[in-house]
Amino acid sequence: MTILEIKGLTLASKQGYIVRDFELSVGVGMCHALIGESGSGKSMTSLAIGDLLPSSVRISAGDIRFLGRSLLSLSTVQRERLRGKDIAYILQEYAGALTPFIPIGKQLDETLRAHSVLDRKLRKECILQALEYTRLPDRMYDRYPFQLSGGQMQRVSLAAALMLKPKLFIMDEPTTALDRTNAIEILRIISNLKEQTNCGILLISHDLRNVKRYADDVTVIKEGQIVESGPTQRILSAPAQTYTKRLLAAVPSLRIRPS
Amino acid sequence: MNKARFLVVFFFGMLMVLVVLPEFMHQDPLMVNLKQKLQPPSVDHLLGTDGLGRDLMSRLVYGGRNTVGTSLVILILSLGVGIPVGIFAGYAGGVIDRIFMRVSDSFLAFPDYITAIVLTGLLGPGVINLMIAIVAVKWIAYARLVRASLMAEKDKDYIHSARLSGVPSVHLVVKHLMPAALSQLIVVATLDIGKIILMIAALSYIGLGLQPPTPEWGAMLNEGRAYFHNAPLAMVIPGVAIMVFVLLSNLMGDELQDGLQRGQKGEQNHDHS
Amino acid sequence: MNNILVAQNIEKYYSSKEKVLHQISITIRSGESVGLIGESGCGKSTLARCLLLTQNIDSGSIMYQGTPVRATDRSSFKKYKGSVQAVFQNPTGALNPRIRLLNSLMEPLDHLHRRGWFYIKKNQHQRKEVAAHLLELVGLSPDLMNRYPHELSGGQKQRLCIARAISVEPNLIIMDEPTSNLDALIQSEILDLLRTLQKRLDFSYLFISHDLPVVQQMCDRILVMRKGQIVDEYMKEELFDTKRHPYTQQLAKWYD
Numbered sequence: 001m002t003i004l005e006i007k008g009l010t011l012a013s014k015q016g017y018i019v020r021d022f023e024l025s026v027g028v029g030m031c032h033a034l035i036g037e038s039g040s041g042k043s044m045t046s047l048a049i050g051d052l053l054p055s056s057v058r059i060s061a062g063d064i065r066f067l068g069r070s071l072l073s074l075s076t077v078q079r080e081r082l083r084g085k086d087i088a089y090i091l092q093e094y095a096g097a098l099t100p101f102i103p104i105g106k107q108l109d110e111t112l113r114a115h116s117v118l119d120r121k122l123r124k125e126c127i128l129q130a131l132e133y134t135r136l137p138d139r140m141y142d143r144y145p146f147q148l149s150g151g152q153m154q155r156v157s158l159a160a161a162l163m164l165k166p167k168l169f170i171m172d173e174p175t176t177a178l179d180r181t182n183a184i185e186i187l188r189i190i191s192n193l194k195e196q197t198n199c200g201i202l203l204i205s206h207d208l209r210n211v212k213r214y215a216d217d218v219t220v221i222k223e224g225q226i227v228e229s230g231p232t233q234r235i236l237s238a239p240a241q242t243y244t245k246r247l248l249a250a251v252p253s254l255r256i257r258p259s
Numbered sequence: 260m261n262k263a264r265f266l267v268v269f270f271f272g273m274l275m276v277l278v279v280l281p282e283f284m285h286q287d288p289l290m291v292n293l294k295q296k297l298q299p300p301s302v303d304h305l306l307g308t309d310g311l312g313r314d315l316m317s318r319l320v321y322g323g324r325n326t327v328g329t330s331l332v333i334l335i336l337s338l339g340v341g342i343p344v345g346i347f348a349g350y351a352g353g354v355i356d357r358i359f360m361r362v363s364d365s366f367l368a369f370p371d372y373i374t375a376i377v378l379t380g381l382l383g384p385g386v387i388n389l390m391i392a393i394v395a396v397k398w399i400a401y402a403r404l405v406r407a408s409l410m411a412e413k414d415k416d417y418i419h420s421a422r423l424s425g426v427p428s429v430h431l432v433v434k435h436l437m438p439a440a441l442s443q444l445i446v447v448a449t450l451d452i453g454k455i456i457l458m459i460a461a462l463s464y465i466g467l468g469l470q471p472p473t474p475e476w477g478a479m480l481n482e483g484r485a486y487f488h489n490a491p492l493a494m495v496i497p498g499v500a501i502m503v504f505v506l507l508s509n510l511m512g513d514e515l516q517d518g519l520q521r522g523q524k525g526e527q528n529h530d531h532s
Numbered sequence: 533m534n535n536i537l538v539a540q541n542i543e544k545y546y547s548s549k550e551k552v553l554h555q556i557s558i559t560i561r562s563g564e565s566v567g568l569i570g571e572s573g574c575g576k577s578t579l580a581r582c583l584l585l586t587q588n589i590d591s592g593s594i595m596y597q598g599t600p601v602r603a604t605d606r607s608s609f610k611k612y613k614g615s616v617q618a619v620f621q622n623p624t625g626a627l628n629p630r631i632r633l634l635n636s637l638m639e640p641l642d643h644l645h646r647r648g649w650f651y652i653k654k655n656q657h658q659r660k661e662v663a664a665h666l667l668e669l670v671g672l673s674p675d676l677m678n679r680y681p682h683e684l685s686g687g688q689k690q691r692l693c694i695a696r697a698i699s700v701e702p703n704l705i706i707m708d709e710p711t712s713n714l715d716a717l718i719q720s721e722i723l724d725l726l727r728t729l730q731k732r733l734d735f736s737y738l739f740i741s742h743d744l745p746v747v748q749q750m751c752d753r754i755l756v757m758r759k760g761q762i763v764d765e766y767m768k769e770e771l772f773d774t775k776r777h778p779y780t781q782q783l784a785k786w787y788d
Contacts, residue, residue, distance in 0.1 A: 038686075038715045150572065179572040179742045180786055206715040209787075250720040252745035254771070254787055416618075416626040417636070419586050420696070424640035425613035438630050 001068065002027050003168050003200035004049070009062035011044055011053070011224075018044050018057060019224040026168065026200035031191075033203045033215035033232065035247065041224040042204045046170050049202075050087055051079040067167065085115045088161035092173035094154040098145040105141035108160050115164050130159035134189055151182030158186065162193060169193075172204045187214050208251045212236050220244050263514035270507050274331075277323040286314035288321045288474050297490040309479070309493040310486050313472075319496055322474035327504060329469070330455040333390050334448060337397035342444075344398070345405025350413065350432055359406070363399045371396040375458060379467040389468040393458055397451065404447060408440035442519050450512030453505035460501055476501050535598075536560050536704050536736050537616075542582060542592035544575075552578050554761045556592070560704060560736050567751030567768075568740045569783070575760040576740050577621075580708040583738070584618055585609055597703075614644040617697035621709035623689035627681040634663050634677035637692060640700045662699075670695040670725060687718035691725065698729055705737045712741065723750060744787045756780050 004026040011019040019041040026032045034042045047053050049064055049071070064071045066087065071079060083089070091097065099107060108127045112118065118126060131140055134155040145153060154174065161169065169190070175183035191214055194201055205211055211218055212232060219229040220243065228241045239245050286304065292312035300307045306315035348359040366374065378392035412418065413436065421431055460477025462468040469475040471482075476497040483494030537560040544553040552575045560566050570576040581587040583594065585603040594601050596616070601608035617640070620626045627636050635642075638659060664674035670691040681689060690710060697705050710726075711719040723746065730737065739750050747754055748768055756764035756779060764777035771784055 037717050180783070181571055184786065208716065247717065250716040252720070252723075252743070252749050254745050254748060254784065416620040416622065417628045419581075419584065420618060420620075420626055420693075421628075421639060422586070422609075423584065423613060423617055424696075424700070425643040426639065427643075430643075434631075435628055 002065075003067060004202065005065040006045070006049075007063050007065075009045065009048065009064065010060045011041070011048060011057055012060040013057045017224055019048075019221075022062070022221070022224070022226060024202075024219050024229070026202055028200060029194055029198040030216045031194055031201040031203055031214055032217045032219065033205060033211040034219050034221060035205060035208065035211055036221035036227075037206065037247075039223075040221045042221050043172055045221075046089075046172050046202060046204055049170060050083045050089060051076065052083075052089075084111070085164050086166050087168045087170065088164070088166035090154075090157055090161060090169060090171040090174045092176050094150070094157050094177075097157050097160075098153060100145050103142050103144055104148075104156055108156075108163065111160050112163055126163055127159075130163045131156075133162065133193075134159045135185065149182075151178050151185065154178060154182070154186055155189070158189060162197075165197065165199075167199055169199060169201045170204075171201065173206070174203075175210065176205070176207065183210070190214070208236065208248060220247065263511065263518045266507070266511040266514055270511055273504070273507065274327065277320065277327055280320045281317070281324060284314075284317040284320055286317045288313060288317040289472050290314075297486055297493070299490070300492070306496055307490065307492050310482060310490075315493060315496055318474040318479060319476075319500060322476050322479055322497065323500060325469060325473060326456055326459055326476045326501070329386065329390065330452060330459055333393045333397065333455050333459075334452060336390065336394045337451075338401055338444070338448060340394065341398035341401030342405055345402035345440075346409065346432060346437075348402065349406035349409030350428070350436070352410075356406070359402065363403060366396070366399050372458065372461065375462060376465075376467065379462055384467055384470050386469055386473075389459065389462060392462075393455060397455070400447065400451075401444060404443055405437075405440045408443060409436050412436050412439050446512055446516045446519060449508055449515055451508075453508035453512075456501060456504055456508075534562055536562050536564075536596070537583070537738075538595045539583060540593050540595075542579070542589050542594070544578060544582060544587075544590050552760050553582070553589070556757075556760075556762055558583075558738075558755065558762075560738060562703065562736055563734055564736045564753065565730065565751045566736070566738050567747035567754040568738060568757055569742065569744055569747045569754060570740075570757035571742055574757045576757050577708055579757070580618075580706055580738075580740055584616065584706055585612060614640060614700045615702055616704045616706065617700065617702040619690070619693050619697050619705060619707040619710045621712055623686055623693050623713075624681065626693050627689060629681050631680075632677070633679055633681065633684070633692060634660070636681075637663055637666060637677065637696050637699070640696060644700055666695040666699050667692070669698070669729070671721075687714050687722065690714065690722055694722070694725065694729070698733060698735070701733060702735055705735055706740070707737055708740045709742070710739075711746065712743070719746070726750065744783050756783070 002025045004024075006022060006024045009019060009022040010017060022045060024032060024034065034045065036042050044053065044057060048059060051071075053059070059072065066082065071082070098104070105127060108130070109123055112123045112126060127141065128138060131138065136152060136155050136159065140148070140152070140156070148156065171190070175186055178186065187210055190201065193199060203211065203215055215232045217230065218232045218235045220227040220235070220241070222243050227243045228235060228239070235244065236248065239248060290313060292308070295304075295308050295312040296310055298304055298308045304314050304316065306319065309315055309318065344359060348356040374396050375392045378395055379388055382388035382391060409432075418431065418435060421435055459468055459475070460480065463475045463477035464481045466481070469478060471478060479497035480494055483497065487494050537558070539556065539558045542553050542556040543551065545551050556579060558566070568576055568579070578587065582589050582603070585594075585601060588603045596611055599608065599611060601611060627633070641662065660677070663677050667674050667676060672688060672691050672695070676684065676688070676692075684692070711722050714722065726737075727750065739747060741747050748771060751768060753767055754765070755762050756777065758779050764780045766773065766776065766780070770776070771780075776784070
């Protein structure tokens with residue numbers, strides 16, 4: 001069964017179409033990467049899944065199915081409940097996801113209380129487990145967000161998400177603002193998560209190096225439309241479309257010297 | 260933005276009215292006529308007379324000049340002191356900034372009304388002393404605002420670029436740093452017009468500001484208090500006048516603030532990378 | 533080949549306990565493209581600010597074309613003005629949002645002219661022509677000069693910052709993560725642009741980044757920074773040499 005299935009999605013705003021006739025599916029235990037330049041519509045597509053589109057953008061056609069159910073036929077409240085519990089977002093702007101003057105542990109606790117019925121002791125265990133999984137020391141529980149580095153904050157948002165055992169992770173440029181060490185760590189954690197929980201991952205990135213290593217499938221999007229789509233191996237080593245070739249050529253590499 | 264513009268124009272319109280209207284007053288606001296005291300509105304006295312037989316209409320209008328006019332003068336003086344100090348403290352930093360912060364902390368430790376009352380008490384009654392007292396209390400907020408704005412912007416990359424381009428300090432402050440501070444300053448200053456009017460009225464009400472027989476709305480409140488049951492107009496009229504101007508300045512300040520925030524958000528939204 | 537910038541034994545503390553820069557020495561010669569690679573938090577941005585004289589150093593010396601320069605010394609800063617320029621990571625922060633792009637772009641030229649802005653004012657027509665020329669050099673349309681920063685994309689803003697930096701024909705441009713905020717396609721265009729401009733105008737640059745392949749592409753000589761210290765220095769061809777510091781080798785492995 002596929003976890004996420006998008007078919008014929010069209011997003012429109014006053015300025016015109018942002019995304020046209022888009023389709024993509026994420027299977028169980030699979031990571032599907034969506035790549036394209038900034039402004040291509042990839043972020044808007046990810047927001048559409050969780051009912052997070054800005055008021056100026058609307059879905060004018062198509063369907064989004066989560067675990068077989070059409071999301072667009074659900075009410076706002078039902079979609080809200082899905083978001084956070086079954087569908088988790090990890091965004092580039094990790095700092096905005098955390099309240100600066102509340103300790104980490106308390107914030108994670110709040111999230112857990114909102115979505116589960118565990119008692120206090122179990123909640124604390126769950127949080128500590130999540131912190132351990134994301135390679136954060138226990139003392140992070142009492143720390144404040146401003147005491148954390150970028151990499152640590154992104155791990156906290158991961159911990160917050162995985163505590164609730166979501167079926168789908170939507171990650172929009174999760175490592176772009178981080179340096180290499182942290183980026184690799186985060187991606188490794190995500191990869192382990194995928195293997196252990198069979199969750200689905202929609203990874204939006206413009207960093208093709210990460211995509212090559214961690215994504216099973218890839219879809220290339222340009223100006224709101226699909227350029228090509230398929231298994232990562234095939235698309236990135238033998239791209240059919242000129243645009244994909246351009247994207248690949250733009251990645252600086254250690255081995256190839258540019259002309 | 261239209262609402263804000265309308266309010267600003269309206270406010271200045273009212274100011275113009277206050278400036279011009281006295282010329283149309285036939286009655287002398289200072290002339291005492293005990294036989295005519297506490298008269299209801301009539302053709303001669305459009306709003307009636309007060310406890311000493313003076314024409315309320317002309318006292319209202321001349322009083323407006325005094326109350327609102329004095330508050331504007333105080334505002335300008337406070338800005339005139341606060342802005343330069345804020346610039347020195349925020350831009351130069353170091354010792355000057357530390358001295359400024361300690362001074363301002365000690366002033367801010369007391370509520371402004373208390374400080375103003377104490378100062379006018381020490382200096383004695385009268386318009387000049389009133390102005391000194393209120394300016395002494397108000398300038399600090401403006402200085403701190405300018406200082407905070409400068410300190411926030413000072414370290415931004417576009418300032419470093421400007422320095423590397425050889426932009427001299429004065430130009431840097433005036434063209435790059437101040438505009439950011441000014442927009443905030445305008446909002447606060449506009450809201451303060453109302454606050455200063457209230458302060459003048461309060462101090463005059465307790466006899467520490469403008470002295471009788473000078474018409475001033477706060478003092479008029481005090482004068483009308485004794486006759487409130489017989490002839491309420493003497494107290495109600497200046498009260499309503501104070502309320503109108505304070506409300507106007509608050510509305511203006513609010514709209515300007517909203518307009519500014521909207522403008523800032525607009526810039527952020529259009530930014531695509 | 534003479535030395536443009538020689539920094540020796542630079543040390544900087546954030547507080548009495550926290551040492552941010554340990555004995556940093558860098559030499560940049562004329563026409564050279566030098567890279568500085570380091571992960572976030574290693575102090576490379578602090579070093580950039582110290583070299584640009586926007587922050588004080590606690591010990592060590594910086595010599596520009598043989599003369600010592602200091603952050604606190606106004607007369608030495610005069611040597612820098614117009615000879616050393618910078619391109620920063622965030623183009624949005626590097627442009628005054630309230631000022632038209634024409635004026636931001638022409639700021640260095642306006643102020644470095646001996647006679648000041650009166651001279652330029654008289655020659656408004658010429659000024660706009662110079663601005664148009666600069667914009668074309670970096671691949672931007674001259675109509676953009678009348679716009680405001682928020683109307684441009686990140687890539688366009690960064691091009692404008694580059695145009696501003698080269699406008700005074702500097703000897704040295706210090707670039708702190710100039711393309712890190714831009715996506716891959718735009719990044720490669722900007723890097724190509726920088727290389728082309730360097731060949732034409734012959735300035736030196738110090739290119740600071742955390743992205744090893746980018747630094748390898750852009751620089752002939754590369755320094756590696758870690759936790760406030762320079763741990764390695766090599767010519768670009770020597771990246772896979774066995775002599776490399778283990779940290780350098782680790783970075784190379786990651787990016788391969």
